[in-house]
Amino acid sequence: MTDSPNLKTTPLTALHESLGGKMVPFAGYMMPVQFPLGVLSEHRHTRAKAGLFDVSHMGQLRIDGHDAGSRLETLVPGDIVGLGTGRMRYTQFTNADGGILDDLMVTNAGDHLFVVVNAACKEADTALLKGSLGKAVVELPDRALLALQGPAAEGVLKTLAPAAAEMAFMTYAAMDVAGIPCFVTRSGYTGEDGYEISVPADRAATLAEQLLAHPDVEPIGLGARDSLRLEAGLCLYGHDIDTTTSPIEAALTWSIGKRRREEGGFPGAVRIQSEIANGPARRRVGIKPEGRAPAREGTEITDADGRAIGQVTSGGFGPSVDGPVAMGYVETGFAKDGTAVQLVVRGKPMPARVTRLPFVAPGYKRG
Template identity: 85%
Template sequence: MTESQDLKTTPLTALHQRLGAKMVPFAGYLMPVQFPLGVLGEHRHTRAKAGLFDVSHMGQLRVDGADAAARFETLVPGDIAGLGEGRTRYTQFTNADGGILDDLMVTNAGDHLFVVVNAACKEADTALLRATFGAELTELADRALLALQGPSAAAVLATLAPEAAEMTFMTFRTMDVAGIPCFVTRSGYTGEDGYEISVPADRAEALAEKLLAHPEVEPIGLGARDSLRLEAGLCLYGHDIDTTTSPIEAALTWSIGKRRREQGGFPGAARIQDEIANGTSRRRVGLKPEGRAPAREGTEITDLDGRPIGKVTSGGFGPTVDGPVAMGYVETAFAAEGTEVRLVVRGKPLPARVAKLPFVAPGYKR
């Protein structure tokens, strides 16, 4: 394919191709959408055992400086100053209107902050951080990022890094994994227990092959990554959240600590504080179609009389739910769990209900 020539690769691209992956363009990278096991099989395998994901396209950054946490808080509503050493937190870059520029993970790594951002936003995020931190921002472009996810992830990683088993959800450690110096966080994007492992690019393939040598581990592509995160109720930037949605509309209020809610001091604080106090006109909710037909992104949501009340932002088939699942924004009057709505699929209003997120019970190691 000629389009491949303009696409970036990751340190694992050659391995994916050897493993028989179907490669597709994604956020400017040539990435595996599925391996020979197929999306359904990969999804189920991750929920049952362990899946290995290449997420090296995501941006890894390091922020130095004595007051890095306090300065970081001028860009995000999350409590970064209150983040203990070795702890990781989910937050968002917001704009002056309170919209979301990107969502990200921030770790207090002791003498610096370790930051992971979305692939599609990483250039803009880097520019944003550069404006605040200047030379104290370092792009960790020489590192790959692997995610090992699923109920067997801990047992598998313990064979290469025994101390990983001691970690709890949303904590971080630097450690040798199979003798390779890595940054390990116990986190992920599947709703399962698991780890994200930042590894020097030139050792990434060796580490991936060591992990894949375990019979419990299968390589997993972007197709299953999407269905896993959807069942887990996790937002996909550019779909479920973007510059037109605030963290409060997106039901991410939990990610804004008490001190930040009271003090503000982040872009869009006026709107976000007002929405926390007075509510929003729409909200992100889970949606469970009652039939078998998936409702895809862009599907119109109506009330029982056919009046439009919102749109689906992510939707498809949930292999673990064994049926269609979706999320989207509805007028707040329709946001209560169990509310009956209609999803207009190919012109037909199909019955659905507002559902509690996540669709699948999380396996996080608290």
């Protein structure tokens, strides 16, 4: 392994190494990209049974105060005030131009909001939140975050926390898991049923080991996390969304509640409301190459005549699809499901079709 003096570890780093994880730098952390099982098998295992992911590099924060929701709404287009106790929602931090600074999960935990942001953005997000909401924002650096994902996740977790089985998709509960006080949400980023478990850092390895002791659970690295979320049609910040893309272009309009669309009051509202009303110039879509060659991030998308109409923002091989899958932005006129396009791979145009996302049917447990 190369020396990496500036890279941070997570409470599970030693466990990853003992499990044979191949450690790579990611967002300032040393993280396992894969375990001995390998990306393909890790991906398929998660869709068939359950995978355990270390997502402790992500930022966890609390926002206190009875007005936390309305104050957070000045930074995000999601409906936070209308978020019921014990429920969570996906939204974005937007900038004045309507671009996306980061995407995040917001949970109404009763007397506070619990927020999870991306690792690469967490310092900027924290500064943004503190600058706007002040002392109400509390970082939670002493908590690790585990994701248990897959159709067997419920059966596994209920052996350590029976109440977890009763939870519906996108809900939250504070509960003991294996006797450890945790914040549990029924959520994730794989397209499967599953949970994210916020656990005190000093108990995280113990909890991970207990979850891994179940025969249905395998440790899963970032490689499979990426292919799982791509098949699920979920955006990766810095790739599919960034400050140059609006939530409407990114096909995230569903995450903006009716009241917020009408009232605005979030950064970039003018552009975002205009794009909702008039349609964006380009749109994020799924793209299915017709051959076997994967089209990677940055691949040019052209129309049948070879005119550039967009770019792939995430692309690779979908192990569950058993073929190449991609997503990217195309001019709105080409965004319709089934539209024939070309992907320029190594200088050669390859036939592909715009396709509805996700590539695999979600396994979410609806309430």
